Each structure stands twice: as C-alpha cells, then as structure tokens.
Amino acid sequence: MSVFPRAIWHARGFLPYHVNELHKRYGSVVRISPNELAFSSPQAWRDIYGHRKAGEEEFPKYDGTYKIFPHLPTSIINSNRQDHSALRRQLAHGFSDRSMREQEPIIGSYVDLLVSRLKEAVQKNSSQNLREWYNYATFDIIGDLSFGDGGFGCLASSDYHPWVQLVTQTVRQSGIIQGLTHAGLGGPFIWASRMGLLADNKHRSIVHEKVAQRVESGERPDFLEGLIRKRGELNLDHGHLAMNASLLVIAGSETTATLLSGATFLLLTHPEILKKLEQEVRSAFKSDDEITLSSVGNLSYMLACLNESLRRYPPVVTGLPRVGPKGGAMVDGHFVPQGTVLSVFQWAVNHDERYWTEPEKFAPQRWLGDSKYKGDTLDAMQSFSVGPRNCIGRNLAYAEMRLILAKLVYNFDMTLSESSRGWLRDQKAYTVWDKPALDVYLKPVAR
Template sequence: MAPPLPIVSPISATIACVSIVTLYIVGVIFYRLYLHPLRDWPGPLLWRISGLPRAYHLMKGDLTFKIAELQGKYGRFFRVMPNEVACNDPRAWKDIYGHRVGGQNQEMPKFKGSFIVPSYLPPSIIEADREQHSLLRRQLSHGFSEKSLRQQEGIIGAYVQLLIQRLHEHSKNGSVALNMREWFNYVSFDIIGDLGFGSSFGCLESSSYHPWVQVISNALLESAAFRALNTLGLRPLVDLMFRLGATKKNDENMELVRNKVQERMKLGMERPDLIEGLLRKKNEWQMDLEGLAANANVLIIAGSETTSTLLCGTVSLLTSNPDKLAKLAQEVRSSFNSDEEITLLSVNNLSYMLACLNEAFRLYPPAAADLPRVVPKGGATVAGRFVPEGTIAAVWQWPMYHNPEFWTDPYDYVPERWMGDPKYKDDVFDVLQPFSFGPRNCIGRNLAYAEMRLILAKIVFNFDMDIADDSRRWMKDQKTYVLWDKPSLNVYLTPVAKKGE
C-alpha cells in the first residue's frame, strides 16, 4: 500500500506560489539590468526593467515630452523599455530608416507592436512588409505625382476659395473669433475626400463637421490604449478585442471608410485621384474591400488630420509672434495683386512662407513621437553606436527638434533660421525630417506642402489675424497620443482692403 500523499495547507501553497513568482520577477529584473544585450545603455531604472512607465506616459499623453526630459538627462542614446532604445542623433535617420543598414542592402523592418490595426486584417501601406509596401507605393504614387498635382489644382483651389468665402462670412469683419482648428479640418477633410474618393464631405458647404471627423478623433484616442497594450506585449489581446467588437470607435471609422470606397468604385471612371492606382490593380492583386479600405483609411487620416494640425500650429505661432506674421504678410501681399494670382505654382516663390512652415514643423510636428524599427539579425551600427539585433530602435521627432545640441534658441519660433541668418549657422538642419526618411517616407509630402502653402497664402492675403486671449497658450500642456489632441484655436480675422479699393 502506497504511503499517503502529504497534505499541503493552503497557506503553504500560497507561500510557494508567491515565492516562485517573486523569484521569477527578480530573475527577469536581474537579467534586464545585468545580462541583457542593452545592459550598458543608460536610462531610468524602471524603464530599463519594464514597459509599464512607457505605457503609462503614452496613455497620459505626455510620452514625447517625457522622452525629451530623459534626453536632457541621458543624452542622445538611452533605453525607453527593456528592449527599446531612443537614438536621437541626426545620423540615425539614415541608419534606421534608410535603404541600407550596416552595409547590407536591406531595411530595418517596422516594429509590428506599434501597429493598431489587428494582425488578421489586410495590411495598409503603413503595416505592409517591404515587398508589399513597394507594390502599394508604386500604385499610390501616381496620385501624388507632379502630373496629378497639376491636374488636381482646380479641385484644391476651389475648396480653398470656398474656405476664404466662408471665413469672410463668419468672421463678421473681425468682430467674432473663429475656431481655426475647425476651419482647417473642414478644408483639409473636404479636399482629401474629393482627391481620394471623388466627393467631398460637405464640411465647407455646411460650415460644420461631417460626423466622420469626430469619429476619427475618437478612434485615435482609443488607439492610444491599443498601442499601450502592444507596448506591454499584449498584441493578442488587441486582436481579441477587435474580434469581440470591443473597439467601437475604430470599427465605426472603418465602416465609414468602406462606404466611401464603395462610393468611389461605383463612379466607374478614371479620374486623377489618390486611390485610382489601387483600383486599377485590385483584381490583379486580388485586393478585396478590406484591403482597399485599409489603405483608404491611411489616406484620409494622413491627408487631412496632419495637414490641419500643421496649419493650426503655424497660425498659432505666427499670431503669437506678430513680427513674424507682419513679415509674412508683407511677402504675400507684395507678391500678388489678386486672389486669382495665388496658385499652387505661384506660392512656390514665397520663400519666407516656406521658412514659416518649416519652423512650425520643427516646433509642432504632426507626428511628434517615434517611428519604431527592429534591428535585423547581426545587429547594426546606428550613429556610430552598435545596436544588438532584435532591439527596437527609433528617432523621436519632438525631442530631437527641441534639443539645444542641434538648435540655437530651440523653443523660439524663428523662421529666419531657415533663411540663412548667421546667428543660426550652426543649427543642424538635417535633423528636421517631419515626413520621415528613406523608402518609407511620407508619399504625400508634395501634396501637403502645396496644400498648406496655398491655404496659408490665401488667408494671409485676405485677412489680418489676431489670436484671442483664450488661445494665447494654445500649445501649452497639449497632449499627444497618435496625433495631437488639439484644443480650440480662436483667432480674429479682419478683412484686408484689396489693392485699388
């Protein structure tokens, strides 16, 4: 007869479990601090042993500012998670995002944990691997070419002119402050609707938001939570949440995208829009509605929200620096005699305006945070420093753009630094890469610059601007999740007397 098994009391079992868990946690901490390949990289203690601090600040909306604070303490290279490093050095743009890594003809792949789209859905150009990305970019590039931009000028110009008309109607000769955040959203959303899918969203026509604009805003806030979960290695949970319908705002957004794509497909004709290239190849690639919608969603958000964000930042900075605004007004109003002379082509001659936009990109980049990549097998040298394979590496835009190592008066709005002012001759201008760098840089760069120049030139030509008292600290304490969470930007617009009047 076998001896009876020893009876283990509940207290003893609990102590054993707690001991095992404690030993495991201590072992993980010891490994990450003393044995991990990144053990020699500096960083705050908690950040080196856990992803929780990063996730916390992401959800709080101040992660990019916390990274800037850490940059001031630890320098250009530091750990932001046990397996992630910040490489805030100008050379890192090429080494991380460029065509060649460590002498090998390959790219650093994107870190999939940063994606907020569930892994079981078709990838967009953002999430696609190298081969898929090349195919998608090749087809989408037709809509962003110089030829297409010239063909689109009439469409863009009509919406910008309608914007000016509406601003005249609602400003009431400068007696009412207008929320320019809304108006920039209206025009950018209408333009991308027409350029991308053949019809606007009617925002300027009705002088009000299309419901979709708020849906996108809510979906981006919801997505910050998904990114936080991904940071903690809980990507399967994010996929499960999508499958269970627990991602209401993102689901609602994607349903609207699908409807918009179906409307465009029903047009049944070729037109110089942004999605035409994909539609021509959809049968050959066996791309279904989900695949088209995934890419259309990128076009809508990247083509509207980022443009309106930069215009908001530029107007906030100009109205907060009246001497800069006066200089820009002098350039614009001395260059043109009428609205009709202000075109996508003619605004290219406004050099000070370009400097104003570039300086706004530096101080208020629409994509303020990181673009993480994974270091390939064998490791890579980034900005002269070896980074082990499997490490997540990234450049953080806002911290880099405010680093006194690279910029004189880094927190001041000085467009003159881009105009050859000798005081700023030592600034490292290559640091500024608001559209990213390399083969995955933003395909819509030319369209964005053209659109922003035309809108800003028309507004400055037609109106004097004064910022309202309640918006003087507009940039102060803003949160940034996937994009900025922008408060109202209230500005008084006073019509300018036309030449000859």
C-alpha cells in the same frame, strides 16, 4: 527596467516630453523600456529609416505599433517590403508634382470655399475655431482626391462629416491602446475590435461604403485609381482597398491641419514675424486670383515659417518604431541587437540644442541662411521621414499648407483670442496631438 512606465507615459499623452527630457540628461541614445531605444541625431534617421545597400535588410516596422489589430487587412503603412514597393508604385503618380498641378482646380476650389465660409462667419463678430476650419478643408480636399463626390462636405455644411468626427475623436483612444499594447496589455482591445465595440469599427464601416461607391464609379484620375486598376495583380480585396483608403485620408488630412493650426498659433504669438509674412504675401499678389500653387512657391519667407513650424510643432510627434534586423546593426555608432525596438522622436530631435541654436525659439530666419543660426543642423529635422518608406504625401502637404496659409494671410488680419493664449501649453501628445480649440478673430483686409 519595467515596460509599465513607458506605457503609462504613452497612454497619458506625455511620452514625447519624457523622452526629450531623457535625451537632455543622458545624450543621443536612451533606453525607454526593456527592449526599446530612442535616438536623437541626423545619423540615426539615416541608419534606422534610410535606404539600405544591396543585400542589406531593412529595419522592419514594429508590429506593436503598426499591427495592433492582427485580424485587420494590411496597408501601405504596415505591409512587407515587397508589397510596400508595389503599392507605392501604384500610388506614386497621384502624389507627383505633375499630379499636384492637375489637381490644382480641386484643391483651389476648397481653399476658396474655406475663405468664403470664413468671410461669412466673421460677420457675426465672434472668434473662429481655426482648428476645426483647417480640418474641414483638409478632409474635404483629401476626400475628393480619394473618392470624388464632393469630398466629405465639411466646408459646404460648416460642420464635420460623421467619419471625420470619428477620426478626430479617436486620437486619445488610439494613444491609450498603443501605450498598453507596448506593455503587452492589448488583448482586451483586440477582442473589442473583433466584436465591433471600438469607435474605429464605425470608421471602417463608412470607409467600406465610400470605397464601394468609388469602385462602382469607374475610372477617375485620383489617388485610388492605381490601386483599383491593379487590384487583381496586387491581390487587393475590398478590405485591403478600404484600409489603404482610410490611411490616405487620415494621413493626408489630420497632419496637414495640425501643422496649419500650429503655424497659425506660432505666427499670432510672434507679431513681428506675422507682420513680415503679411508684407511678403500682400506685396506679391494684386488679387486673390493670383494666389496659385505655382505662385506661392515663390514665397520664401512663408516656406521658412512653415518649416520652422514643422520643427517647433511636428504633426507626428511620437517615434515611428522599427526593429533591429537579423544579426543586429549599427545605429549612430552604437551596435543594436536583432529585435531591439528603435525610433527617433521628432519632438526630441527638433528641440535638441546640439543641432539647433535656441531650439525653443520660433525663428524662421534659421531656414534662410541667417548667420546667427549657421551652426544649425537642418537635416536633423525629417518631418516626412527618410528612406523608401518616407511620406508619399509630402508634395500634397506642402501644396495645401502654402496655398491655405497664403490665402488666409492675404484675406484676413488675424488676432489670437485670449482663450487660446495657452494653446500650445500642456497639449497631450499621442501619435498626433490632442489639440484644443484654436480661437482666432479674423478681420477681412480692406482693399
């Protein structure tokens, strides 16, 4: 077996689809390159990513994905076990339920601005690219919660901040680099990064400037405060602060905007489900002001729609590779030798008919105890991963998704433009999706 087919599938944006077809043909574990296995099962999630018993080694992250550029500082996503625990402790408070409540005025102000800007835009009687509007909102929210200073100003200007534009434009580049690195061909990209020739070099320059401004601004209850306050104790220089800040902004914005885009498309192509959601949202509130982070938590059908969207269109679509620990380990009943690269591909396990009734069907009722779907294995879906390195931003993601979707459904009747009817068809999948425009006609609800 050669490393090149896997690298080519990845670089072309088709790897998750290919792995899914392999699982359909060969079962829950498949070999996708000479030293790499893909698993599709709930048990594999626990075995690869879950908490370890006392004395057991964790499955370390694969450097070929997480440390492509070894000259760059590490962050919470690719640090060792000890450093990760210390970083996570300092970041945890900013992502707690209590912090979400404290940050509600900030989050709510941007969601209200999103609705206001959309009401202005629809007066032109043209469709709106909600992919961009969702990006504006989520980047502004995470930018303000990380750096203050009004976020990135995307909603205020109805346009991308230069940094946000760089992030959205490098999706394809990062996929190509990762794919070729898996094949041992990453050398030219490492050299180009050292020489400052890649787009992400401009991205890092802007982050360094933002972090410097944030450090100078003093104490502020945001995501970076814990790291800044403990930077001496944690041995975090400016480069490490900037790398962690960059990760927080990208992970806390692009994925949420992606899910909102996917949920919107799926709802608009299933009018009977959209109508039921409209009834739930519009009957629950007498005015827009009643829609808060707390009150949207009572919308059970909307949560089911979001969970089903996460299953059908997972924002992180590729596997998150780990490496078999010293001495090897058992994964889903299979012994894997030390050093073997392992992962669960969300696209594959979320569409595996062994765990889901009608896996290709968009069916929110499967999350509400519908008897037709009683055989579904709901814990096969782990959108935020599991274990000690699961996504720290889960609470923020759900808070934003619920509030934004509720506000849009309450305020607008939405219709998908014919130009976006095939939006989900043939999308390229790198670490995240390379999404086309999502053109939607919005009509303010008359009250």
